[in-house]
Amino acid sequence: MASEVRNDMRLKPYRDTLALPGIKSLLAVTTLARIPIAAGAVVLTLHVVTDLGRGYGAAGLIGAAFTIGGSVGAPMMGRLIDRRGLRPVLVLTTVAEVIFWSTAQAVPYWALLVMALFGGFLALPAFSVARQSISALTPEAQRLPAFALDSITTELSFMAGPALGVLVATTAGGRWAMLMLAAGILASGVGLWLLNPPVRAAHEAPITAGERVPRRSWLGPRFVAILLVTMAATLVLSGTDVALVAVLRDNGELGWSGLVMSMWAFYSLLGGFAYGTMQRSFPPVVILAPLAVATMLVSLGGAHWWLIALLLIPAGALCAPLITSTADAISRMIPAAARGEAMGLHNSALTVGVALGGPLAGVAADTLSPPWGFVTVGGAGVLIALLVLPTELRRRRQSPPATAPEPTLTTGKSGPTTEPALAASILPAADSPNETPADRTPRQHTPHNDTLSARRP
Numbered sequence: 001m002a003s004e005v006r007n008d009m010r011l012k013p014y015r016d017t018l019a020l021p022g023i024k025s026l027l028a029v030t031t032l033a034r035i036p037i038a039a040g041a042v043v044l045t046l047h048v049v050t051d052l053g054r055g056y057g058a059a060g061l062i063g064a065a066f067t068i069g070g071s072v073g074a075p076m077m078g079r080l081i082d083r084r085g086l087r088p089v090l091v092l093t094t095v096a097e098v099i100f101w102s103t104a105q106a107v108p109y110w111a112l113l114v115m116a117l118f119g120g121f122l123a124l125p126a127f128s129v130a131r132q133s134i135s136a137l138t139p140e141a142q143r144l145p146a147f148a149l150d151s152i153t154t155e156l157s158f159m160a161g162p163a164l165g166v167l168v169a170t171t172a173g174g175r176w177a178m179l180m181l182a183a184g185i186l187a188s189g190v191g192l193w194l195l196n197p198p199v200r201a202a203h204e205a206p207i208t209a210g211e212r213v214p215r216r217s218w219l220g221p222r223f224v225a226i227l228l229v230t231m232a233a234t235l236v237l238s239g240t241d242v243a244l245v246a247v248l249r250d251n252g253e254l255g256w257s258g259l260v261m262s263m264w265a266f267y268s269l270l271g272g273f274a275y276g277t278m279q280r281s282f283p284p285v286v287i288l289a290p291l292a293v294a295t296m297l298v299s300l301g302g303a304h305w306w307l308i309a310l311l312l313i314p315a316g317a318l319c320a321p322l323i324t325s326t327a328d329a330i331s332r333m334i335p336a337a338a339r340g341e342a343m344g345l346h347n348s349a350l351t352v353g354v355a356l357g358g359p360l361a362g363v364a365a366d367t368l369s370p371p372w373g374f375v376t377v378g379g380a381g382v383l384i385a386l387l388v389l390p391t392e393l394r395r396r397r398q399s400p401p402a403t404a405p406e407p408t409l410t411t412g413k414s415g416p417t418t419e420p421a422l423a424a425s426i427l428p429a430a431d432s433p434n435e436t437p438a439d440r441t442p443r444q445h446t447p448h449n450d451t452l453s454a455r456r457p
Helices: 002-018 023-051 056-084 086-104 109-121 128-139 141-173 174-193 221-250 254-276 285-302 305-317 320-332 336-367 373-396 420-424
Strands: 407-414 415-418
Touching: 002 023, 002 141, 023 109, 023 128, 023 141, 023 174, 023 336, 056 086, 056 109, 056 336, 086 109, 086 174, 109 285, 128 141, 128 174, 128 320, 128 336, 141 174, 141 320, 174 320, 221 254, 221 285, 221 305, 221 320, 221 336, 221 373, 254 305, 254 320, 285 305, 285 320, 285 373, 305 320, 320 336, 336 373
Parallel strands: none
Antiparallel strands: 407 415
């Protein structure tokens, strides 16, 4: 009986979050929408290598061009959402991506290299839209489990997407795989357009109000520090991917790589689920530091695949929580009128980290030995954590001590609830952003605000 009560309490944050209007449909549609996006990199690689007869270096150039385009385009698409709304951006990016994937399979290599820049620039913003909509649909007290669910479903998309891409590319050919991606992107864009998830909360100024927020009011040291931690997170994760393959290949155990990576992803899912049930969120740098150190320790298991799988437990369990914490922190500190651009920059940081981590681990594995891939990317994570730590400590010193006011009970449609002040009071000072003029403006009380508080690309 006691264990059932404990399990019920652990699941309560998720039940309460999923009960919010629009959350379940948002998670379902964005999870499916991200599957073809997740398959894009591996399909491009296989097309360049098999259909165009080029090497992996040439394939890497195509991937780099797509990444550069996406890194520049994500914040610009986000800013366009802030100014014009979601649906015009969905139409623009869906049409552009369908054209890219439909024609890219028929052009020569150098044309594909140029097209990849524009394909990445106008990529469907499913990842940033999901996080922006979560910020609009959930009160602050329930964003932690909501972003944890987003990280978990992202993991599921990245487990399914590349596997499906490889399956189609190896059975039907790279060109057919790219056409299938065009169809998948079209379905994703149409699904998001029909769903039209909100990007502003009910109590926030609508897009039609034309509210403008100067960048200098939110693009400060704290925000840049979170972007650096976000980049470090995917740098460590993508570098671990490469180091795993290098070590297992060096040991003659490459056949076990699929199982080890699946176990690693499973650890991340468990970690993300556990993090979402916590009543306290942690500053991203507090999670980055142990993740980076744990990744360095994986190098000690280089002799056996099963030992690597065991040593990956702590590092894997911190993957989804770290991504969750960065999105959660940004959602709390950015004014609604700039949320799209901020989430676009967050997505760019994730993309840049992925682009840097693999080559960094690969160079270390080639010049030193495969286990040094773990040490190198983990060490880079530690250095970035040390770099941003002074900013976090300075912010904590400047933040006023949190006080817990007496909760004011009100009655909504589903029964007694508490005011958001109670939920906000249990959050640690580390997650309270520097106050902006918008934060000091009293918010209109609505039933949507009444709630009880309870990760790869």
